[in-house]
Amino acid sequence: MNYKTIEKKWQEYWQKNKTFVAKDDHTLKPYYILVEFPYPSGNGLHVGHVRSYTAQDAIARMKRMQGYNVLYPMGWDAFGAPAEQYAIKNHIHPKDAVKENISNFKKQMQTLGFSFDWSREFLTTDPDYYKWTQWQFIQFYKHNMAYKDTVPVNWCPTCKTVLSNEDAAGGVCERCKSKVVQKEKSQWMLKMSEYAEDLLTGLEDTNFADKVKLGQINWIGKSLGAEINFQVDGFNESFTVFTTRCDTLFGATYCVLAPEHQLVAKITSDTQKEEVEKYIADCTLKNELERTELNKEKTGVFLGSYAINPATNKKIPIYISDYVLSKYGTGAIMAVPAHDERDFEFAKKYNIPIIQVLKKENEKETELEHAYTEDGIHINSDFLNGLNKEEAINKTLAWLEEQKIGTKKVNYKMRDWIFSRQRFWGEPIPMIYCEKCGWNPMDEKDLPLLLPDVAEYLPTDNGESPLAKITDWVNTTCPICGGSAKRETDTMPNWAGSSWYFLRFMDPHNDESFASMDAMQYWQKVNWYNGGMEHTARHLLYARFWVQMLYNFGLVPKKEMIWTRVSHGMVLGSNNEKMSKSKGNVINPDDIVSEFGADTLRVYELFMGDYEQDAAWSTDSLKGCKRFIERIEKLGLKLNDKSGYTNEISIHKTIKKVTNDLVSLKYNTAVAALMILLNEFEKYPDGITKDDYLLILTLLNPIAPHITEELNEIYHLGAPLCETTWPIFDDSKCLDEEITIGVQVNGKLRASITSKKDEEKAILEKLALAEENVQKHISGKEIVKTIIIPNKIVNIVVK
């Protein structure tokens, strides 16, 4: 059979009949399946894309046959640095580079027969789309969720450009290898930290996999603790520290402020002034990567002043050190060297006293090389002595509040979202700066703010966005006073467009709003969202934050609009390494489709292993899947003229297995179940009935849609499968009439017996005891008890 011809034939059929176009009929049951829309790189579709698109496609096709109105859309995340780089290198406009890549991707997707609703396709770079991304930013600004702040960025002094954290990995510029420095820049920020708690509790309204939820939880990084006030001795000043272990206050023997802490200058003694200033200057030269480098020896400088430990009333020295981060907590800590590895290291180096305040039972006195335990019973702690960790924390909190020197405090690691990029190829931020009126959003009716259609997208020398050079574009009028003003020249990050695209798919052609409330209320939410594990933390968090803001402004119907999130394992090269050109282990799906057919590739990608685990490519295994398809084809030659099912139980068992497996990510066992059924069909002495054949073709259709449609047509089994309904299983017909179970003596298998299903215990016992080998093992022994679980096992315990 010529696969190319039949694949093309059915792909055209589906297109012509709009088989996969989601209906606008809101009386139908909705089902929304989403795969992460790809970044259209020049490399084309990866076999890893094929794996997840096929998996979701199988669900989509099954759900349609089950009567759902399925939305399975596709689009393009087309802004971003790679397209910009490619364009610079090849002297073409990024939009043209993107266009070429997309047409390649789309062609590849179509040859694989994915049932995407192409009528809803869009690019994040379409002005019709990014108009709404900009509009939403303005809403964020109006609701006080967007603000400008000065933050350090990675700056390459040689390339004179701002680098992303990825491009600055290891503290060196990826391109020219020169040292990256920190440069202060005023950037647009979104107040994501304000949503930390909501993003945490919102997880309860989702069905994300536990590991996905955990990724979100870890990123948000909630910690419960206390803020404690420390007076500076001899100054009318105090500072606040954040700690999760206020119970160890009696062991606090020094304090550390971040070098940027605003109190540093005020409380530094004259004798220490020079050294402190030098240390601070050194710190500003270093970038964040260097400062947070692993295993770096702790450094710091004594300020020459002391704080009062409020528990002991003793004077303890104040240091500055870069191991304290200015952005977390209060930028100041109390150090408990006896029970914190970092504080311990620092105290050793600077000969600061170490006071143990926690003790484990049976702890031996040894020379201190490491900090003591972080848990145990309190000692040397006055009113906390004898208490465990939890009791002591509660008691300390009460004491702090009573003394009015501290309070309970929740802290989050998650920071605000830096939203500006000094790039050309992104959504322009629709803000205008006027000398008189300050920053204001442009008039919404003037949206979209288009990227200028010029070839001026090379990086500038001073780190400004390339847009800054296009003066015609930059110069505008103030929306408030009408005077001359300038546009913001930074663009949005790549994450922006992908934070709400799933809403646009619900109503992609709307030009009155980003999506109508009506459409969003109908589709409700993404039922299944599939993507790589690498996006489960940040992308998902940004998207949820975005939706929560829209919800709070009354613009979307639900606070969480993604229900289930699943993530797939990677497809590795046959050598078990990540596919890459340099390793020469890349498999191009086009080659596989043209040599083996799309259906074979689809079956293989689902059969290759546990969907959530990585799997190495094996062309041999692929050939096995081709054999499977060919045997399905040959099965047609065994058709007899009978009707009904030859073996009802096998049929119902298989329907159940495939139906359940497809929605629980067990694609490999769904395929295996079909192989088992095929093996059985091939053994029938009188051939198979039309109903048998139609059934196996229907169950295989979501996975291998082309060949099954073709065989269905050739053998006149009925209407095209995509227009028929999914079979329903009867649970009472899923268990064989005859069941073989094991018989154990003292837990060791000694025989197996066959009986009818749900047989009475007494009969099973009789059958078991009748076995010769069982008799052999129990003879001369006393039967203590007999365990009989019908349909499972018989175990005779003897002594």
Place this chain on the structure above:
RNA sequence: GCCCAAGUGGCGGAAUAGGUAGACGCACAGGACUUAAAAUCCUGCGAGUGUAAUAACUCGUGCCGGUUCAAGUCCGGCCUUGGGCACCA
């Protein structure tokens, strides 16, 4: 360092309200068909003891221990690999 996931034949992997470990596929071996090869079909395939061949038996799901009539599955303690976060107080 912390958090998470996973360790099962030559290989990818099945099997968890605890109940016959190794489904299904690949590779391999033997046979059929063929002048021959490929393709296809049939048979075998965890390790070992044993037998003419059966039968039967022992061991076996990373390691050590435990709970149980029964453990790949549950509990305690390790080891290894992969992934994520990383001086977050």
